[in-house]
Every structure is written in C-alpha cells, then in structure tokens.
Amino acid sequence: MSINTANARERILHAATKLFSTQGIRATGVDSIVKSANTTKMSLYKHFSSKEVLIVAYLQDRDAEFWTWFVEQVEDKAQSPKDRLLAIFDVHGKCLANPDFQGCPFINASAEFPDQRHVVHQLSAAFYRKFRSYMTDLAGQAGARFPERLAGQLCALFQGAIVSEQLQRHSGVADDAKLAAVLLIANGIE
Incomplete structure (x- = not known):
C-alpha cells in the first residue's frame, strides 16, 4: 500500500x-x-x-485504540490487581469528564444496530465481553470469592455510568460509580 x-x-x-x-x-x-x-x-x-465494512473498521479501530490506551492508564495508576480494579474507575472518570465525550462507540453502535445477529452489534457485544473478561481476570488475581460475579457488577457500573453521563453531562455519576465499586470490591475480595 x-x-x-x-x-x-x-x-x-x-x-x-x-x-x-x-x-x-x-x-x-x-x-x-x-x-x-x-x-x-x-x-x-x-x-x-461498503459502508458496513467501514463501520466494522471503525469499531475495530476504536477497540484497538481503547485497549492500548486503557490498560496503560490503569497499569500506570496501580500495581496490585485490587488497586487496578479501582483504577479502572479513575481512568473511566477522566474519560467521562472529557469535554469531547460522546458516549461509548460500542454502546452507541449496538443501539443503532439492535439485531444481535448483525456484525456491528456482535462487535459491540464482543468488546464488552472482552472488558468483562479483563475485569474477571483482575478480580480473580485480587482474590475475589466470585470473580465473574464481581466483574459483572463492576461492568454494570461502568456501562451504566457511560449512559448516565451521555444523558446528563456533569452529573457526578463517575464519582458515584467509583464509590459503589469501592463497596463492591471491599465486599467481594477477602
């Protein structure tokens, strides 16, 4: 090329x-x-x-860019797996506070392509399965009694905060999500 x-x-x-x-x-x-x-x-x-091929490339690009940036940010903020679970919400809060925040491209795309068989919806779902797996791994390394359950709860906070912030900017939802994460992590990790 x-x-x-x-x-x-x-x-x-x-x-x-x-x-x-x-x-x-x-x-x-x-x-x-x-x-x-x-x-x-x-x-x-x-x-x-086709436009669909362009949409797929867009989502794949967002996915690759997110993981490179996100993991680096989380690892720079914390060393232990437990602290990294909390650092996720610090990084998330900065992202939500960004004046250019337009929501999550994967949540937005899945809303526009609700058919679960559509490739755009499948890519969006795959992104969040990967995210949940990342959190499950950290929760397991941190000693969570039920790593998958804790990861599911933290993912729900993460995704919910995105949608809440998209609906009402500067709502303080990132702080609320982190406070809830602190409680869930304290309760879920021995």
Whole structure:
C-alpha cells in the first residue's frame, strides 16, 4: 500500500470516526464522509467495499485504540490487581469528564444496530465481553470469592455510568460509580 493510499484510508477512517461519534452511524452518509475526508466515493469504496465494512473498521479501530490506551492508564495508576480494579474507575472518570465525550462507540453502535445477529452489534457485544473478561481476570488475581460475579457488577457500573453521563453531562455519576465499586470490591475480595 503506497503512502498516499494509506493516507487516504486513514483520512476516510478518521472522518468516519468523527462523524459517527457526533452524528451517529446511520445518520452519517457516505457523501458526508467523503466530503470530510476530502476524497472521492471511488477512493472510499476502494478502501472500504461498503459502508458496513467501514463501520466494522471503525469499531475495530476504536477497540484497538481503547485497549492500548486503557490498560496503560490503569497499569500506570496501580500495581496490585485490587488497586487496578479501582483504577479502572479513575481512568473511566477522566474519560467521562472529557469535554469531547460522546458516549461509548460500542454502546452507541449496538443501539443503532439492535439485531444481535448483525456484525456491528456482535462487535459491540464482543468488546464488552472482552472488558468483562479483563475485569474477571483482575478480580480473580485480587482474590475475589466470585470473580465473574464481581466483574459483572463492576461492568454494570461502568456501562451504566457511560449512559448516565451521555444523558446528563456533569452529573457526578463517575464519582458515584467509583464509590459503589469501592463497596463492591471491599465486599467481594477477602
């Protein structure tokens, strides 16, 4: 792939990311993406054979970017597995407080594609299964009596805080979620 070709693909993906987050996936047309990327439909379809393929690439990109960033942030904040479970909510709180916060791309995508058989919904569900698995591993390492149950409870707090903050900005929900996480972790880990 030439540099110009890679640049065009990245410009298209960047434009789609920005538009999908601010306008929604279904509301964003190919013409808007092409215009924002300063390219042509021919170029878009050269790199992404359909809008659905572009949506999949967008979600895969969000997934890879999230895990690289998130795990690094959590590991920088805490050393022990128990402390990392709490650090998740510190990192989460900073994310929710970001003025550019537009909600979770996976929650938003699954809402727009509610059919559980649709690839977009499946990618979104897979992201949160991976997230829950990450929390389950940390909970197990921390000595939780029931790591999967604790992880499920913490994931519910995490996801609920995202939706609450998206519905009402600056609601303090991140602090509430962390306080609830403190109690759940204290009760679930010996």
